Amino acid sequence: MSVLHARLLEHLTEENAVMRNLLKLVEQEQLLLIQNNIKNVQQLLDEKSKYISELSALAHQRHLTLRAAGQAADESAMQAWLEQNTAPDVKAAWEKLLSQTRAAKAFNRTNGLLINTQLTRNQNTLNILSGSNNHGNFYGPNGQTTRSTLSRGSIVC
16 A cells, blocks of 8 residues: 555545534534524534535645655546556445535525525515515504505596
8 A cells, every 4th residue: 555545545534524524414414404593503504614614624644645646636636646546445445435525515505495495484474574564454653553565646647
């Protein structure tokens, strides 16, 4: 096993561990969003940011390792290296990282939709409570009901 092979496997093993933790976290976040448990979702944000920062640093280390070996410092260079070298353990770790990343992105996309749905519900509720909704009788700021009226504009010829 070459030094590059060993270093890449080490980096990918670390990245997979952190990505696994992030994936668990975004799954947990989704459950909390479905339960409308916003307080606990907010508590996850710091931990989520920590994992994302850690993943970025680990990817940077992997890129530096590739660069030191004369490769480009990006994901396409990683893929090219795998195609040129027989390293089933590194390839498996890389594919696992890509798979976990796709899963985390899917959860995160769904979580964003859940958040937007809740924000829309909240905004609609606020509109109704503040009288911004012009669909019938509602209570106004003074506690009295208000009516939406249709006004006719004047036509100027």
